[in-house]
Amino acid sequence: MPSDESSDTPTTFDDLGIDKRVLKALKDVGYESPSPIQAATIPALLDGRHVVGLAQTGTGKTAAFAIPILSQIDLKQKTPQALVLAPTRELALQVAEAFERYAAHLPGLHVLPVYGGQGYGQQLSALRRGVHVIVGTPGRIMDHLEKGTLDLSELRFLVLDEADEMLKMGFAEDVETILADTPADKHVALFSATMPAQIKRIAKKYLTDAAEITVKSKTTTSANTTQRYLLVSYPQKVDALTRILEVENFEGMIVFARTKNETETLAEKLRARGYSAIAINGDIAQNVRERTVNQLRDGKLDILVATDVAARGLDVERISHVVNYDIPTDAESYVHRIGRTGRAGRTGDAISFVTPRERYLLKIIEKATRQPLTQMQLPSAEDVNTTRLARFDDAITEALQQTDRIEGFRDIIKHYVNEYDVPEVDVAAALAVVAQGDTPLLLNSDAPVAEPPKQVFQKGARSDRGDRPSRPTSDREFRQSRPSRGSSVPLASYRIAVGKRHRVEPRQIVGALANEGGLERADFGKIDIRGDHSYVELPASLTSEQHAALERTRISGKLIELRREDAAPRADRSGPPRRDFDKRDKKPRHKRPRD
Numbered sequence: 118m119p120s121d122e123s124s125d126t127p128t129t130f131d132d133l134g135i136d137k138r139v140l141k142a143l144k145d146v147g148y149e150s151p152s153p154i155q156a157a158t159i160p161a162l163l164d165g166r167h168v169v170g171l172a173q174t175g176t177g178k179t180a181a182f183a184i185p186i187l188s189q190i191d192l193k194q195k196t197p198q199a200l201v202l203a204p205t206r207e208l209a210l211q212v213a214e215a216f217e218r219y220a221a222h223l224p225g226l227h228v229l230p231v232y233g234g235q236g237y238g239q240q241l242s243a244l245r246r247g248v249h250v251i252v253g254t255p256g257r258i259m260d261h262l263e264k265g266t267l268d269l270s271e272l273r274f275l276v277l278d279e280a281d282e283m284l285k286m287g288f289a290e291d292v293e294t295i296l297a298d299t300p301a302d303k304h305v306a307l308f309s310a311t312m313p314a315q316i317k318r319i320a321k322k323y324l325t326d327a328a329e330i331t332v333k334s335k336t337t338t339s340a341n342t343t344q345r346y347l348l349v350s351y352p353q354k355v356d357a358l359t360r361i362l363e364v365e366n367f368e369g370m371i372v373f374a375r376t377k378n379e380t381e382t383l384a385e386k387l388r389a390r391g392y393s394a395i396a397i398n399g400d401i402a403q404n405v406r407e408r409t410v411n412q413l414r415d416g417k418l419d420i421l422v423a424t425d426v427a428a429r430g431l432d433v434e435r436i437s438h439v440v441n442y443d444i445p446t447d448a449e450s451y452v453h454r455i456g457r458t459g460r461a462g463r464t465g466d467a468i469s470f471v472t473p474r475e476r477y478l479l480k481i482i483e484k485a486t487r488q489p490l491t492q493m494q495l496p497s498a499e500d501v502n503t504t505r506l507a508r509f510d511d512a513i514t515e516a517l518q519q520t521d522r523i524e525g526f527r528d529i530i531k532h533y534v535n536e537y538d539v540p541e542v543d544v545a546a547a548l549a550v551v552a553q554g555d556t557p558l559l560l561n562s563d564a565p566v567a568e569p570p571k572q573v574f575q576k577g578a579r580s581d582r583g584d585r586p587s588r589p590t591s592d593r594e595f596r597q598s599r600p601s602r603g604s605s606v607p608l609a610s611y612r613i614a615v616g617k618r619h620r621v622e623p624r625q626i627v628g629a630l631a632n633e634g635g636l637e638r639a640d641f642g643k644i645d646i647r648g649d650h651s652y653v654e655l656p657a658s659l660t661s662e663q664h665a666a667l668e669r670t671r672i673s674g675k676l677i678e679l680r681r682e683d684a685a686p687r688a689d690r691s692g693p694p695r696r697d698f699d700k701r702d703k704k705p706r707h708k709r710p711r712d
Contacts, residue, residue: 133159136188138222143184146218146399147427152177154332158306159185162274167327168306169320177449179215182276182306186250187216189273192225195247197267199274200299202255202292204282205632206232207474211446212278213252226250233257233633233671241266254632255283255291260674262298272299280309280316286632287624289315296323342459345493346444346469346479350662354442354470355386360496361440361468362392362420364504369413369435372422373454375443383442384422394420397427425450431457441469444478448485468493473663474635509549608642609657613677616649625672626653633670634663652682 130143130151151159154172161168162185172178186199203209213230220226229243231253240257244266251258251267261267275296277283283292296305296319305324309316320327349357358372372387374380377398384396395409395418406427412418414433421428425445436458445451451469458465469490471479483489517523534541615621623644630636630653642654659667667679 130184134163134188135159135184139184139187139219142219142221142223143180145221148180152181152332154178154330155181155184157328157330157332158182161328161330162186162304162306163188165304167304167324169324169327169329170306170308171312171329171331172308172310178278178308179212180219182274182278182308183212183216183219186274186276187220187223187226190223190226190249192223192249194249194271196271197248197251197269198272199250199276200258200269200272200295201250201252201276201278202258202283202295203252203278204254204286204288205477206230206235206254207446207477208279209252209254213250216250216252228252231257231261233629237266255288255295256629258295259291262295269295269299272303275299275303275305277305277307277309277319280307280319281311281313284313284315286628288628293319293323341463342455342465342467344455344467344469344488344490346471346490347493347495348476349470349472349495350660351472355383357470357495358387358440358442359390360501362387364496364500365438365466365468367419367438367466369416369418369433370420370438370440371428371431371436371454371457372420372440372442373428373445374422374424375445377424379443380422380424380427384420387420387422392420393418394422396422398424399427401427425453428454428457433457434463436465438466438468441467444469444471444475444482446478448482451482452486472635473660474666476635476637480637606640607657608654610682611653611655612680612682613651613653613672614649615672615675615677616647616651618649619673619675621646621651621672626651629670629672629677630655630667634659634667636663 130140130148133151133156135143154170155177158168158170158178158181162182168182170178170181182201190198201209201212203212209230209232213228216228220228227243227246227248228250229240229248229252231240231251233254233256240261244261258267262269277292280292283289305327307316307320307324307327347357347361362370372383372394374383377400380396380398384394387394395412397406397409401409409418409421410431410433413421414435416435422442423431439455439458441451441454445454455465455467458467469479469482479490530541530544533539533544613626615626623646626644626646627641630641634655636655640656643652644654645652664679667677670677670679
């Protein structure tokens with residue numbers, strides 16, 4: 118029976134028949150009332166019904182299937198009871214982490230993420246010890262089934278998350294094989310943002326008397342908020358944030374991190390660099406949280422480093438900027454975060470850090486919010502110097518206005534000038550050196566990201582500096598880490614050690630490389646499949662992180678041994694390059710993308 122946001126939604130999770138231990142975990146993470154899809158899906162799955170959910174990313178569907186599964190799990194059974202299939206390893210990890218959060222009070226429950234790029238040894242050890250919930254990508258799940266290392270004979274729940282994305286990536290055959298090879302009496306939940314004919318056919322074939330649930334995502338962002346993003350690798354995030362803090366004219370700021378530990382670590386690093394920053398997360402007592410928010414409101418604190426849960430309901434007029442240090446994994450969290458600024462007619466700025474692997478999340482957010490984010494560049498050394506000089510001028514101007522204190526120092530300076538015969542401008546410069554300390558005020562154009570200048574010349578700085586960053590990064594290094602985008606991206610030829618002998622197809626190559634390297638279909642050029650190897654045109658500006666990930670990629674179970682070729686491949690004498698995805702091609706079971 119279809120359901121939408123107009124349906125009656127219980128006020129709390131207590132009304133849904135959830136296991137008390139799971140309820141306790143939900144309260145721990147700050148969940149108060151179910152979203153529409155949770156209110157409709159949880160009772161249906163608890164009643165043993167199959168579910169077909171038409172829902173965008175960001176509607177809360179992970180909790181919608183994880184909560185009822187955990188409420189019915191048998192902790193004594195050591196063989197897998199629940200399997201969640203996800204299109205990418207990023208989503209698989211996200212879903213596995215959600216299961217672990219909701220199972221915080223289920224002692225002995227084990228969740229295992231299974232995906233390509235991770236060694237088999239770790240996964241095999243966990244499977245031997247016993248696993249209750251498996252979250253995996255179809256290709257790696259199929260590998261385990263073919264090797265006989267995964268026993269799904271006692272599976273009770275199977276979830277297809279983002280089913281349409283799995284089909285787009287070429288996993289249709291694997292998904293159907295897994296559905297057919299698992300117990301017939303399992304409960305199946307299928308979630309998809311769209312409902313193409315192939316999804317409808319799968320649902321009709323493998324789901325019986327399914328509850329059909331449709332919800333719409335609330336993803337409206339404020340027109341008063343300027344939304345930007347910065348492409349940056351994970352190790353460069355702290356240095357990038359430092360430069361942004363130097364050049365952005367902010368009053369109060371919230372920096373969102375994904376985990377509690379990250380909020381503490383990042384706040385400590387910001388304090389070490391001279392900024393007034395405090396972390397709030399689920400471990401912070403309510404009275405401490407209130408005191409911290411009041412400090413932000415009163416101007417005694419400039420930067421709040423927070424998790425999503427800790428920032429709920431926070432409304433402080435001083436918040437001019439929101440920084441997604443870790444980009445959220447769903448659109449609703451993004452809307453909630455940036456909604457902390459640009460409120461009640463005020464203007465605001467939202468900046469999101471996006472790593473190469475997370476570009477797909479950027480696309481999801483833009484699609485859901487129907488608003489493109491503008492790419493920004495890392496502030497250059499010249500930008501930083503311009504800002505530092507302006508603040509230096511402001512500091513002098515402000516000091517000159519303190520006439521009483523200035524008068525007291527005039528005689529001291531005159532005495533020094535007369536006694537040592539030194540020009541007054543040199544004395545002023547010497548005093549600036551004393552105030553500045555050992556850290557240079559200005560950066561060289563090719564210098565690494567340095568410490569901010571001493572707090573007397575720095576916006577929002579109130580504490581002493583600590584250790585310098587261990588891995589400073591230069592403007593040049595940042596530029597090299599950002600791949601060119603769009604159809605005009607320069608391509609280079611790469612050799613991979615799989616070919617016709619391994620029965621690979623273009624769709625397998627695209628699916629595997631896109632997933633492991635954080636690439637999009639627009640990043641692929643010609644694909645030339647030879648006898649025992651192939652040539653693929655990929656961006657010439659692959660980052661070292663992308664290259665390392667691709668080197669570890671397997672297709673048809675074989676390590677691809679990616680390496681760049683200096684010259685373009687010659688035409689294959691065996692025939693023209695195979696590039697198209699012909700739906701008429703036969704799809705043997707072993708021909709599938711590797712995730």
